Amino acid sequence: MARDADTDPVYQTDALIAEDIEAYLxxxxxxSLLRFITCGSVDDGKSTLIGRLLYDSKKIFEDQxxxxxxxxxxxxxxxxxxxxxxxVDGLAAEREQGITIDxxxxxxxxxxxxxxxxxxxxxxxxxxxxxxxxxxxDLAVILVDARKGVLTQTRRHSCLVRxxxxxxxxxxxxxxxxxxxxxxxxxxxxxxxxxxxxGIGITDFVAIPVSGFxxxxxxxxxxxxxxxxxxxxxxxxxxxxxxxxxxxGLPFRMAVQWVNRPNLDFRGFAGQISxxxxxxxxxxxxxxxxxxxxxxRIVTMDGDLDEAVAGQSVTLCxxxxxxxxxxxxxxxxxxxxxxxxxxxxxxxxxxxxALIPGRAYWLKLGARTVSATxxxxxxxxxxxxxxxxxARTLELNAIGVAEVTTDKPIVFEPYAANRTLGGFIxxxxxxxxxxxxxxxxxxxxRAQNVHWQAIDVTREMHARAKNQTPAVLWFTGLSxxxxxxxxxxxxxxxxxxxRHSFLLDGDNIRHGLSKDLxxxxxxxxxxxxxxxxxxxLMADAGLIVITAFISPFRAEREMVRAMMPxxxxxxxxxxxxxxxxxxxxxxxxxRKARAGELKNFTGIDSPYEPPETPEIRIxxxxxxxxxxxxxxxxxxxx
Amino acid sequence: xxxRTLTHLERLEAESIHIMREVLAEAERPVMLxxxxxxxxxxxxxxxxAFYPSPPPFPLLHVDTTWKFRDMYALRDRMAAExxxxxxxxxxxxxxxxGINPFDHGPLHTDLxxxxxxxxxxxxxxxxxxFGGARRDEEKSRAKERIFxxxxxxxxxxxxxxxxxxxxxxxxxxxxxESIRVFPLSNWTELDIWQYIHLNDIPVVPLYFSAPxxxxxxxxxxxxxxxDRFRLEPGEEPVLRSIRFRTLGCYPLTxxxxxxxxxxxxxxxxxxxxxxSERFGRAIDRDGGDASMEQKKQAGYF
Numbered sequence: 015m016a017r018d019a020d021t022d023p024v025y026q027t028d029a030l031i032a033e034d035i036e037a038y039l040x041x042x043x044x045x046s047l048l049r050f051i052t053c054g055s056v057d058d059g060k061s062t063l064i065g066r067l068l069y070d071s072k073k074i075f076e077d078q079x080x081x082x083x084x085x086x087x088x089x090x091x092x093x094x095x096x097x098x099x100x101x102v103d104g105l106a107a108e109r110e111q112g113i114t115i116d117x118x119x120x121x122x123x124x125x126x127x128x129x130x131x132x133x134x135x136x137x138x139x140x141x142x143x144x145x146x147x148x149x150x151x152d153l154a155v156i157l158v159d160a161r162k163g164v165l166t167q168t169r170r171h172s173c174l175v176r177x178x179x180x181x182x183x184x185x186x187x188x189x190x191x192x193x194x195x196x197x198x199x200x201x202x203x204x205x206x207x208x209x210x211x212x213g214i215g216i217t218d219f220v221a222i223p224v225s226g227f228x229x230x231x232x233x234x235x236x237x238x239x240x241x242x243x244x245x246x247x248x249x250x251x252x253x254x255x256x257x258x259x260x261x262x263g264l265p266f267r268m269a270v271q272w273v274n275r276p277n278l279d280f281r282g283f284a285g286q287i288s289x290x291x292x293x294x295x296x297x298x299x300x301x302x303x304x305x306x307x308x309x310x311r312i313v314t315m316d317g318d319l320d321e322a323v324a325g326q327s328v329t330l331c332x333x334x335x336x337x338x339x340x341x342x343x344x345x346x347x348x349x350x351x352x353x354x355x356x357x358x359x360x361x362x363x364x365x366x367x368a369l370i371p372g373r374a375y376w377l378k379l380g381a382r383t384v385s386a387t388x389x390x391x392x393x394x395x396x397x398x399x400x401x402x403x404x405a406r407t408l409e410l411n412a413i414g415v416a417e418v419t420t421d422k423p424i425v426f427e428p429y430a431a432n433r434t435l436g437g438f439i440x441x442x443x444x445x446x447x448x449x450x451x452x453x454x455x456x457x458x459x460r461a462q463n464v465h466w467q468a469i470d471v472t473r474e475m476h477a478r479a480k481n482q483t484p485a486v487l488w489f490t491g492l493s494x495x496x497x498x499x500x501x502x503x504x505x506x507x508x509x510x511x512x513r514h515s516f517l518l519d520g521d522n523i524r525h526g527l528s529k530d531l532x533x534x535x536x537x538x539x540x541x542x543x544x545x546x547x548x549x550x551l552m553a554d555a556g557l558i559v560i561t562a563f564i565s566p567f568r569a570e571r572e573m574v575r576a577m578m579p580x581x582x583x584x585x586x587x588x589x590x591x592x593x594x595x596x597x598x599x600x601x602x603x604x605r606k607a608r609a610g611e612l613k614n615f616t617g618i619d620s621p622y623e624p625p626e627t628p629e630i631r632i633x634x635x636x637x638x639x640x641x642x643x644x645x646x647x648x649x650x651x652x
Numbered sequence: 653x654x655x656r657t658l659t660h661l662e663r664l665e666a667e668s669i670h671i672m673r674e675v676l677a678e679a680e681r682p683v684m685l686x687x688x689x690x691x692x693x694x695x696x697x698x699x700x701x702a703f704y705p706s707p708p709p710f711p712l713l714h715v716d717t718t719w720k721f722r723d724m725y726a727l728r729d730r731m732a733a734e735x736x737x738x739x740x741x742x743x744x745x746x747x748x749x750x751g752i753n754p755f756d757h758g759p760l761h762t763d764l765x766x767x768x769x770x771x772x773x774x775x776x777x778x779x780x781x782x783f784g785g786a787r788r789d790e791e792k793s794r795a796k797e798r799i800f801x802x803x804x805x806x807x808x809x810x811x812x813x814x815x816x817x818x819x820x821x822x823x824x825x826x827x828x829x830e831s832i833r834v835f836p837l838s839n840w841t842e843l844d845i846w847q848y849i850h851l852n853d854i855p856v857v858p859l860y861f862s863a864p865x866x867x868x869x870x871x872x873x874x875x876x877x878x879x880d881r882f883r884l885e886p887g888e889e890p891v892l893r894s895i896r897f898r899t900l901g902c903y904p905l906t907x908x909x910x911x912x913x914x915x916x917x918x919x920x921x922x923x924x925x926x927x928x929s930e931r932f933g934r935a936i937d938r939d940g941g942d943a944s945m946e947q948k949k950q951a952g953y954f
Contacts, residue, residue, distance in 0.1 A: 035921035043847060047660035118795045119788045121841045128660040130839055142816050149818040258663070262655045271673040276706040284702070286670045286820070315704035325658050327669035327702070340677055364816055378821055381677070437819045446825035448815045 045123065048256055051132040051147045053175070054157030055167040059188045063157065063226035064133055067248070068122050070233050117147045124233075126252040141397065141411035142364040144174055145451060149437065152257045153182040155247070160193045160223070163203045169210060170397045176214055177360060177395075177413070177453070179430060182254045183211075183219040186247060190239065191225040197241045214400050222247050258325035265349040266290030266298070267427070267435060269380035270342045274329055282313055282329035283338055285381065288434035290346060292330070293321045297347035301425040305336040306347050341382035343425040343435070351435060354457030355423045360395075360415055361388065363408035365442070365449035371407060372539040374573045375449065376441035377420060380434060385421040385576065388440070388450075390536070392416060407536070408450075417458060429453035443569055476556035480514045484553040485650060486578055489562045490571060490625060491588030492617050493603055494595040496634050496642075500588060501562040503643035508558060511647075515558040518545055523563075533614040539570050546574035553582060558650070566616045568623040586646060587628035592617045594635060661848055668695075668836040669702040670820055671799060672783070675834050676709060678824035679781035683740075685770075686712040686731075688724040689900045690856050691785030691837055693731075694845050697854050698836065699783075700735055707736035713782070715773055716743045717765035719754055719902035721878050723857050731855065742773035754904040755883050761902070771807045774831060781824070781832045789841045799838045805829035842923065850916045859897045860919060862911040866890035873907035898923070 030038045052060045120131040132147030148154065154175045158168055175183060185207055193199045204221040211219060222231055223242055230236035233248045245253070267288050274282040292298075296309045311331040312319040322328045330344060338344070345351055363369050369388060377386035391414035394405035408414045429436030440450035477484050487504065489497040501517055508515045524531070527544055531537040542565050549559045565571055575583040595617070596604040607615035614620045625631075630649055632642045658666070675682050684699060686692045699708040712732055732739035747764040754761045774782060788795045798814050800822050815823055826832060837845070849856055859876075866877040868888050875882075876897075877890045882904060884890070895908035896919070913919045 031921055031924045035917045038924075039847065039850065039917060039920065042843075043659060043661065043851065045660050046657050047663045119839065120795065121789045121839075123841075123843070128844075146816040146818055150820075256657065259655045259657055271670070272677050272703075274703065274706055280705060282705075284673055286666055313704070315701045321656075323656055323658070325663055325666055327666040327673070329704070376825070378823065381674075433819060437821065439818055439821050439823060441823050441825055446823070446827060448818075448823045451816070451818045 042123075045126065045128050046256055047128045047130065048153065048251060048254070049130045049132070049151050050153040050155060050251065051134050051144070051151045051175075051180075052155045052157060053134050053144055053148075053171040054188075055159070055162075055165050058157040058159045059226045060133060060157055063155075063186070063188065063224070063232075064120055064131055066226045066229055066232055067129075067131070068120060070229065070248075117143045124248055124252055129251065141170075141174065141413070142362065142451075144171065145178060145362050145364075148175060148178040148180060149433075149451070151178075151180055153184065153251070153254055154180045155184045155186050156219075157186050157188050158203055158207070160187050160189045160199055160203065164207050164210060166398050168207070169399065172211060172216060173214055173395075173397045173400050174413075176216055176400075179433065179453075181257065181260070183216060184247070184250060185219050185221040187221065187223045188226055190223045190230060191228050195223070195230075195236075195238045197239075200242075220244065220250055222250065258323075261289045261324035261432075262291055264289035264324070264432065266292050266296070266344075266346040267351060267432065268292070268328075268330065268344045269382070269425075269434070270338060270340055270344060271381045273339055280331075281335075282311075282331050283344060284327070284329045285344070286327045287322055287324050288380075289324050289432055291321060291323050292328075294318075298332070298344050299347045299350045300332075300336060300338045301343045301345055301350055302353040302423050303337050303342065305334075305338075307332040307334040307336050309333070341380070343380065345425075351425050351427045351432075352457055353423045353425050355420045356458040357418045357420075357426070358392075358415065358455045358458060359418050359438075359452040360413060360429075360455065361391075361408060361418075361440070361450050361452045362413050363410060363450050365447055366410055367442075367449070368410070369408040369450065370539060371416075371536045372543055373567075373569055374421075374443060374576075376443060377418070377424075377438050377452075378441065379424060379426060379436075379438035379454075382424055383441075384424060385573075386440070387419050389417040389419075415455075418452065418454075426454050426457070428456055443572065473554040473556065476554065478556075480556040482513055482556065482558065483582075484556050485558050485582050485584055486549045486553055486574070487558070487560045487584050487586055487646065487650065488549075488565070488571065488574065489560070489586045489588055490565045490628075492590060492592060492595045492622055493564055493615070494598050494600050495588040495590035496632075496639060497562040497564075497588045500632065500639050500642050500646070501560050503639055504646050505560055507643055507647050511651075513558055514556065515560060516552055518549060518559065518561045518563075520563040533620075535567075535614075535620070538566065542567075542570040542574065546570075546577055549574070550577050553578065564616050564622070566620065566622045568625070571625065584630065584650065585625050585628040586630045586632065587625045588632050588634060589624070590634045661844060661851065664840055664844060665698060665701070665848070667820070667839065668698045671822070671834065671836040672699055672702045672708075674822050675781050675783070675824065676703070678822075679832075681777070681779050682710045682781040682783065683713045683774075683777070683779040684708070684710055684737075684783040685785070686714050686728065686739075687785065687900075688714070688720070688728045688731075688857060689785070690845055690849060690860060691787065691840075693854050693856050694840070694848055695783060695785045695837055696731060696735060697848075697852055711738035711740050713740045713742065713773055713777075713779070715766060715769045716741050717761070717769070717902050718743055718748070719761075719765070719881075719904060721857070721859055721876070721900060721903045721906075723859050724900060727855065727857050740773070740777065742769060742776070744769035744772060753881075754902050761905075765902075774807070779831070780826070781834055783834050783836060785837050786835045787840050787842070787845075788838050797835070797838075799835055800824060801833045801835065802826065803831045803833060807831070843920065846916065846920045846923065850920070857900060859900060861916075862894050862896040862914050862918075864892045865895050865908070867893045867895060867908065874910065875906070876903055876908055878903040 054060050118133045122129050134144040134147035156171055187200050187203050200223045223239055224231045224247055230238055231246050233246055235246050268285040270283045270285050272284045274284050292309060294309050298309060299306045309330055310333045312322050313329040371390040372387055374385045374387055376383050391405045391408055393402040394412055394414040396403055397413055405414055427435040436454045438452045439448050442449050489501050491497050498519055505515050505517045528541045531541050545561055549561055552559045599605060606612045607618040616622050630646055714728055744765055752761055752764045786794055798817050867874050868890055893910055894912055896911045897908050911922060913922045
């Protein structure tokens with residue numbers, strides 16, 4: 015396995031390093047950077063291949079090699095030979111199991127380029143890791159075991175690579191040493207892969223026969239496969255086009271991350287250019303506001319620039335004092351991106367808890383974070399075949415297509431045209447976890463064509479006419495906790511005080527507005543959304559709205575709170591312990607639920623998330639309904 | 653239109669700047685951990701570029717074990733002044749009171765001064781995001797750590813429960829009490845760091861360059877006798893050797909290499925032709941065997 019600097023064209027730089035380090039540094043400084051991922055099934059030899067690339071580019075040092083030899087003898091899968099896979103399988107748990115379970119990043123350099131490799135797992139349940147690794151890659155190496163050919167997982171990874179939009183694909187047929195370096199085996203695998211790839215829209219890939227174990231066709235062409243006339247793996251990696259170069263040819267866009275204002279004389283907009291080229295004097299438009307200006311300076315600590323290109327992080331100054339803040343996009347004036355609030359998107363689900371259609375999540379795209387809801391998927395995608403399947407939600411590692419609605423218009427581009435302005439993540443509002451990743455396809459309608467109808471009689475005028483401050487008293491609590499009883503009393507008291515109010519009761523709403531809905535989590539959320547919208551309209555009309563719904567989920571109560579002006583949403587927690595509510599069982603529902611006759615019953619087989627900081631909390635074990643109603647009215651009118 | 657291919661250093665720099673700006677925009681109270689080493693030097697330089705013409709809008713935090721090399725303290729004070737940033741120095745008062753030192757207390761020294769000291773400082777000032785200069789190429793468990801790495805309220809790390817990081821989108825949301833360690837240099841290699849220092853003429857501690865220094869050899873490590881607190885064993889006599897350091901920590905725990913590389917290009921040359929890895933000189937990586945760093949990280953070590 016010794017390297018020979020004289021015959022190995024890639025690593026002849028050793029001599030240069032030894033003889034003229036300044037010359038080497040001058041040359042190294044000019045190298046570009048390629049990011050790629052490796053994917054393949056378990057045992058296709060991914061980690062071995064990466065270990066080989068590191069070893070061949072001298073990223074493995076003697077101490078690591080000594081540790082590796084010792085470990086190879088202890089747990090290695092390659093007998094007495096050095097097991098390169100042990101180098102890259104990082105975490106202790108994985109080393110024991112002998113599998114890679116997360117994304118690991120590795121680094122190596124050749125004479126022409128620097129490389130970052132994302133090592134992504136081949137397990138079915140780890141789609142999310144592969145998508146993560148693929149999202150920043152210029153190229154994908156798809157590994158196939160020459161003895162096994164194209165497998166289900168090969169197809170899965172190819173579908174994901176295609177969906178993430180990686181521009182370059184290499185089919186590396188590995189373990190050629192185990193099939194006697196036979197050309198017919200290689201040709202057969204390439205032909206069968208081409209059939210499949212064409213079907214999913216991959217029009218171009220480069221196939222290379224390799225042996226990661228022996229190093230054949232990795233850095234140099236192997237004499238053992240004289241029939242192969244293409245490039246070596248490294249040779250190919252050194253010459254393919256890099257994404258940021260391609261992005262330079264697109265119209266200019268930069269999301270503003272931060273407004274730099276050290277003093278009154280300087281206002282700069284800091285961001286990383288996602289596409290195009292920009293020069294002082296270029297006309298730009300700031301979106302979604304739509305105001306135009308001209309670039310006056312491109313500021314860096316190393317001096318002002320005459321030009322900046324896709325991939326660079328810069329600070330831009332504009333000639334005019336126009337509104338521009340974090341999340342806005344500065345774009346070429348003549349070719350601006352779209353602004354919209356409803357989209358079709360592909361979504362990869364990454365959390366154990368399934369997607370809940372209708373629930374509000376944070377959506378982050380570029381430097382903008384907005385509240386967004388996802389409708390029930392149009393379909394799920396079978397990642398082995400790209401076939402469409404019917405689906406009501408998306409489970410962990412599922413991929414589907416759905417409509418997404420944001421609460422504010424956002425600047426975007428289709429993902430296929432611009433990864434930065436088309437890729438987004440979804441964040442759970444309570445756990446703060448990243449639960450999904452998405453790729454925007456197109457806008458369902460353009461927000462600029464939908465305007466809020468300006469109304470001459472304002473909500474303030476409605477409220478003044480009624481001589482009151484509108485509010486929503488949002489009762490929440492278990493079934494049988496006393497919500498409706500207390501809410502009724504509150505309304506009677508308000509009525510006797512000449513206040514204008516209206517009570518929205520759970521059971522009544524379900525007979526009309528929500529009669530199409532059941533009691534699954536998704537339907538409960540949609541029910542609360544509808545009630546929230548109705549309550550808001552009534553509050554706009556100046557009313558004091560009282561609602562009495564179990565509303566078991568914190569996220570939906572927070573969603574309604576967010577719809578209302580600050581201070582107008584008053585959460586009233588009717589706190590009755592489950593045992594107490596069940597003992598009362600006014601409607602006999604708990605008995606039915608316990609008998610299994612009622613499904614998804616809150617407190618029994620569906621969770622109730624109590625408010626953490628309600629405006630009013632009523633403990634019904636110590637307070638009678640009359641007393642509670644008095645307290646609520648006092649707090650409301652204070 | 654002719655394209656201009658960005659070099660690897662330009663792309664790495666742009667990515668690091670992007671990360672720092674995201675943190676500033678989304679964090680409540682960020683801080684930059686400054687350990688005075690070469691990675692800290694690069695991180696500080698990039699922070700200055702990211703927010704120019706403003707000075708970096710967060711303080712520097714040095715968790716001081718009181719056992720660093722004298723040259724490090726000198727450079728620390730100079731760089732803080734030059735960057736216009738506030739410098740916060742924290743030393744664990746409990747470790748001071750108990751007289752914890754690298755000679756008598758072994759791993760406890762690192763644990764109390766460094767790990768506990770860091771937690772104390774973050775809690776004391778209420779920092780919710782801390783920048784660190786760690787790189788993925790340093791060590792196997794680092795290779796799998798995210799750029800935004802979450803810590804529980806008790807500063808623990810759960811490698812099985814990391815948030816996916818897609819494209820250049822970072823989710824900086826967290827519950828009260830939780831904090832984030834952010835590693836803007838995650839994708840840099842040791843060579844990138846040196847080359848960037850070379851190109852940008854960034855001041856670094858002179859100990860990285862070879863000079864005759866008083867040393868003793870113990871357990872296969874060459875240690876420098878940096879001040880008179882160094883306890884010599886009976887019969888041990890400091891020997892003048894031409895040495896330099898590849899990493900810098902507490903001087904009684906940091907192994908030197910014998911070298912004649914007195915300039916930065918020579919250091920890079922030696923590094924490229926050398927055959928041992930960077931962390932080999934660090935005694936702390938070796939206690940506890942192979943998974944040592946991973947265990948330290950789970951306990952709250954940076």
